[in-house]
Amino acid sequence: MCLGIPAKIVKIDERQIAEIEIGGIIRKASLQLVPEAKVGDYVIAHAGFAIQILDEKEAQETLKLLEAFSEIPE
């Protein structure tokens, strides 16, 4: 039920309803909980609402941290 997957905003109408793309499928989500979201942002969509905008910089840093594991000598 709390499932939320990253989706890209492709369009926003005047009622703050966005068209979001998840793996090639377009669905609708309300942006009332993330009013600052804009076209091109990736959001976590849950039960018809976007609940957060994903932070590109933080995503990269998490990956960098994970990659650093590979450099630990055997």
Add this chain to the structure above:
Amino acid sequence: MKYLSEYRDPVLAQKVIENIKKISHTPVNLMEVCGTHTVAISKNGIRQVMPKTVTLLSGPGCPVCVTANEDIDKAIWLARQSGVILATFGDMMKVPGSYSSLSAEKAEGVDIRVVYSTLDALQIADDNPDKKVIFFGVGFETTSPTIALSILEARKRGLKNYSVLARHKLIPPAMAALLSLGEVKLHGFICPGHVSTIIGSKPYKFIAEEHGIPCVISGFEPLDVLQTIYMLVRQAENGEARVEVQYKRSVRSEGNTTALKILDEVFEVCDADWRGIGIIPNSGFKLKEDYSDFDADKIFDVEVPPPKDDPPGCSCGEILRGVKFPYQCKLFGKACTPERPIGPCMVSSEGACAAYYRYGTG
């Protein structure tokens, strides 16, 4: 897909597993308190690749599973009233109450509608002005803001035929309740990523500081969960207990302030009844007095017979408390399967029993 595939790199995953093995010396019990994590752990075979020192337990993290029989009985009672349409999320349909389920009632002709979003429920209210539309609201802090928004929206649109049977639950008090029960020795919590997207990281602070249990807020991809386990093991090995955020791309320390403001406007904290645990103080949301004209508990005088206990032999209560693994229930995979579920942990797609049945019991 962006934000997904890069967190599924098997070579990197292997490295993280090796590093967990390298640093883990003392046995630890780590509990995930989110049904989506239970599914992610099972689906990706994470239990099977853990060293013997790391045991992963499933907690009360599926909102469908923890809904008490009495609350399902009340929803059914409301749905049966004349002129009523009951709307709810699909997961709730098959969960057995004391005497029936919503899907059994629907099959009997009761007007129960499955919706994807609360906005769909509002649309039903808009389209059926002569009917009373009641939304059966269950879920944790991720879902509650969407229900609060529907109430604000209903008031804005002047809808007089929309109300909510609010049975929302809060995760941090349930984590503390499990620790107070003392049935299972825990050494760390894998905290829910999307609940925390709403509430932030601060509400877990008392669990780390007062109970001395490490907390790490985790994303849902295999690398997220593995990194979280690494972070929890590291804290446990170092004798630390802090709140850390692994899922930084979605979780800010202050949470989603817009959502929190909306929650605060509509709801107030109340005691809540959890299946398998009982009443946990301050672990639920009810509508504030100012919104009583949207509160199904206030609008209708609900009268249901005393609720029945779980079916004989069903261990869902113990499974929700992490006392038993699903495969230790004598009904698991025999009398109780996803096709013919007996208890809620097998009914819900995020239930521990359903996840173990589908992806293996290792």
